Amino acid sequence: MKKTLLAIALVLLSAMPSFAGSGELYLYIWSEYIPDEVVENFTKETGIKVHLSTYDSNEAMYAKIKLAGDGYDLIVPSSDYVSLMRQQGLLLPLNKAKLANFANLSPKFLNKSFDPENTYSVPYMWGSTSITVNTGMLGNGAVNSITDLWKPEMNGRLLLPNEPREAFALALMKLGYSINETDPAHLEEAYQELKKLIPMVRVFDSDSPKQALLAGEVMVGVVWNGEAFIVNQENPEFAYIYPPEGLSLWVDSLCIPKGAKNLDEAHAFLNYLMRPDVAATISTEMGYSTPNAAAMDLIPEAVRNNPIVYPSEEDMARGEFQDYLGETMKLYDEYWVKLKTD
Known part of the structure; x- marks a missing residue:
């Protein structure tokens, strides 16, 4: 029996992602812009604890990132601020090898002038x-x-x-x-x-x-x-x-600010948010449009056909x-x- 329990425990542990970082993630995002259940399910699936702080304008976010220099692992600037922060060296390039779900995104929202080839940003919602x-x-x-x-x-x-x-x-x-x-x-x-x-x-x-x-x-x-x-x-x-x-x-994108300390956790969260079921949940609950093409069929018709959202x-x-x-x-x-x- 003890061997069986040990074997089960080992299987469960191996199913959990392995992170070199702290197992913590510091997310700085617009107010009321991500469902609680999405954050909670991510923690259940990965064991990564998400610390969430909010802002109400791009200006407030930008000022804090520029002044503080560190403290956050992910931010959600709008397209004009992605361009500004990219040019000022305030963003870190993404490791696309860790973002398998990037393929789910619609080409319509990729490779834009504010971030060619999406070197620094992943579209979150538009x-x-x-x-x-x-x-x-x-x-x-x-x-x-x-x-x-x-x-x-x-x-x-x-x-x-x-x-x-x-x-x-x-x-x-x-x-x-x-x-x-x-x-x-x-x-x-x-x-x-x-x-x-x-x-x-x-x-x-x-x-x-x-x-x-x-x-x-x-x-x-x-x-x-x-x-x-x-x-x-x-x-x-x-x-x-x-x-x-x-x-x-507008398009709001997820970016890793310069000074972020939990890079593995940040990429894990980015990849999770690009999962079709997760993207569909976010759009359905928040009432914003998703750039995730693979998520569209999972969004209820009442939302997908609502002209306020789409x-x-x-x-x-x-x-x-x-x-x-x-x-x-x-x-x-x-x-x-x-x-x-x-």
Whole structure:
């Protein structure tokens, strides 16, 4: 009997991954961006304990990584910040030999300009930023375009992300410009438009904007589609609008920051997240779109066919993905500080 138990124990131990590191993983990720069960199941399967910290903006994440230098093994920057951090030497190259599930990803989201050949990043989720409207309170015709946000009756009813790129995207699209605009004259025009809009905003929230919407604190919110999905699930009278002027699209990626100490654990978690069943669970629960092609058939039809989560080709055609802006981002930040403090 003792021999049998010993044999079973040896088999179980051999089935567990072997790690040269500490068996710990420090994940720095957007708020409410990964299901608890995904993290818990990873720990059950591997024995690796995940320490999770959150942020509510790329700027906050970037500042902490640049200042601290270490302390985290995985981060989740958006595409423009992948490019910035890659160019500044703040990311470590991935060991693709440890990422067998990388083959599950759709080529549509690979080898992009912000990280050619995905040397430093693995796409985690993608989605849109657009307008959610409480049609039960305002009716169907109150907000159908970006321009409608500037209506006087929207004063005190608006929520915006606490992010300069997303706020400027609204003004730039209203003016007919690219959300990746670098022309100072066009940015000045957008700034002037935002000077009219910002005083009308009741709440700035990039952390959990759904709370203010569901509580009735605001009637209209410019939010990420995952937040809109959850709001709509709880109250179907909230509509997610793809305006005629266009919409902002984005990709968030997983990266290993320079100074990470638990590289084996980081690669194990990356590979786990690219498993089709895991990617499907994340998309289904979070309401964001997965770049994992192998996961699509595992996502329930109600989510896979929900236009909030997966926009139509027609709506996607009006969208524009955020690119890295280089030195111009300083101008965005300067204007943003003025808008928030004047």
